[in-house]
Amino acid sequence: MRLVILGGGESGVGTAILGKKKGYEVFVSDFGKIKGNYKEILIINGIAWEEEKHTEDFILNADVVMKSPGIPDKSPIVKKLLEKGIAVISEIEFAAPFTDATIIGITGSNGKTTTTMLAHHLLKSAGLNVGLGGNIGKSFAWQIADNKYDSYVLELSSFQLDGIVDFKPHIAIITNISPDHLDRYDYKYENYIDAKFRITMNQTEDDYLIYDADDEAINEWFKTHTTKAKLIPFSLTKIFSEGAYIKNNKMEIKINREEFTMDTEHIALEGKHNMKNAMAATSVAKLMQIRKATIRESLSNFQGVEHRLEKVLKIQNVQYINDSKATNVNATFFALDSMNTPTVWIVGGVDKGNDYNELMSLVREKVKAIICLGVDNKKIIDVFGNVVDMMIEVSNMDDAVRMAQRLSEKGDTVLLSPACASFDLFENYEDRGNQFKQAVKNL
Incomplete structure (x- = not known):
C-alpha cells in the first residue's frame, strides 16, 4: 500500500512514522520548506520526501493520501487526486x-x-x-x-x-x-x-x-x-x-x-x-x-491556556492581558465581556470575513481607546471610528504596546484580543502573543 502525505509538519511527519511502522510505502511531499528537525526524523526513519514542489508522478499513484489540515481542497494537487478517485483523508482518520x-x-x-x-x-x-x-x-x-x-x-x-x-x-x-x-x-x-x-x-x-x-x-x-x-x-x-x-x-x-x-x-x-x-x-x-x-x-x-486571556503583568496599576488566540470576533466578544475596567483594546490582522458590529455594545461600554495592529485596518476604523475617543494605527507590536501604555491610566486594562488571524505581521498567533508579552516586559 502506498501512502502519500501532503505537508511535512507535525501531523504529516507523525503520519509518516505510523504509516512506515504499519508497513506502508510512505512518501512525504511539501509545497513549502520542511523544517530541519522534521527532515532529520524522516531521514533517520528512511522515509522518502520532497520539498518546495509536488511531483505528480510520485503522488498520483497513491492508494491513500493524508492531507495536512492547512492545505485547502481547492489546491491543484488535491483536485487531481480527487478526480482520480484517490481517498484524501486527515491524520485523525488515518491514525x-x-x-x-x-x-x-x-x-x-x-x-x-x-x-x-x-x-x-x-x-x-x-x-x-x-x-x-x-x-x-x-x-x-x-x-x-x-x-x-x-x-x-x-x-x-x-x-x-x-x-x-x-x-x-x-x-x-x-x-x-x-x-x-x-x-x-x-x-x-x-x-x-x-x-x-x-x-x-x-x-x-x-x-x-x-x-x-x-x-x-x-x-x-x-x-x-x-x-x-x-x-x-x-x-x-x-x-x-x-x-x-x-x-x-x-x-x-x-x-x-x-x-x-x-x-x-x-x-x-x-x-x-x-x-x-x-x-x-x-x-x-x-x-x-x-x-x-x-x-x-x-x-x-487549572492554570489556563497560554495566549488566551493570559495575565501578563501589572505596570503602574494597569493590567496587560494577552488574548492573541482570539482569532475571530466571537473569541474577542468573550474577552471584552470579561473586562471589568476601562480597556485599551489592541485589535486587527487578517480579517476572515468579520462582522465587527457584534462587538458594538461591548465596545461602547468598556473600550476607551482602540489600537489597530494590522496591514489593513479600514474595516475596524469604519465600524468603531465614531464610537471611541481615541483610535490609532500602528504597524508593529512594540509601537502598539508603547501607545497602549500612553493611553492607559491607573486601574485600566490593556487587552490584546485581535479578532483576526496573525499572518500579515506575525508567524502565527503564538508569535504575536509572545511579541506582546516581550514588549510589555520591556516597558
Missing part, C-alpha cells in the same frame, strides 16, 4: 483505526483548546494514562506509533473533520459555533456548521455528544438533523434533568443518574465562557468515572 483507546474529540469555533487542556488535566490528575493531541501538542498518529495511551483527548479543527470517513470519538464535544474560516467553506456558514457536526456523524447509541445548548447555530442544526449519540447539553441559562448548568452560583452536572456540584467561585478559570468550558470538560470527567474530589481539586488548580 484512529490503529488504536483501541477511548477517544474524546473536541471541536468548536472557540473554547476548544481550553476545554481540551482542561479535560486532559482532569483525566491525567485522576491517574488515567491519557494522551493529548489533534490540533495541539504532539501528533495523534505519532503518539499511536510511539506510546500506548488508554485514552486520548483530541482538539479537532473543522479542517481535520473535513477529512474523516469512519472516525468516531466515544465522547464528542461541540463548544460553540460562530462564523470562522468561511473562506474555506465557499463563504457559506451552513457548510462550516456541517463540518463541525461531522464529529458526531459516526457515533452510535453507546457514544456521547456534549454541546452548548445556548448556541444558536447548534440549536438550528438540531431542528433538521439528528445524531444517534446520547446528548449532554450545557447552559448558563437553562436547567436540565440530564446535562450541565449553573444555578445559584453553583455548577451542577447530572449524568447517568449521578450528580456533581461545585461553587463557581472555586473554579480557577474566570468568565462566563470559561464556565461553559468547565461544564463541558467536567461532563467528560463524569463520563470517565473520575472521583468528585479529584474533579474539584483539578478545576480549582
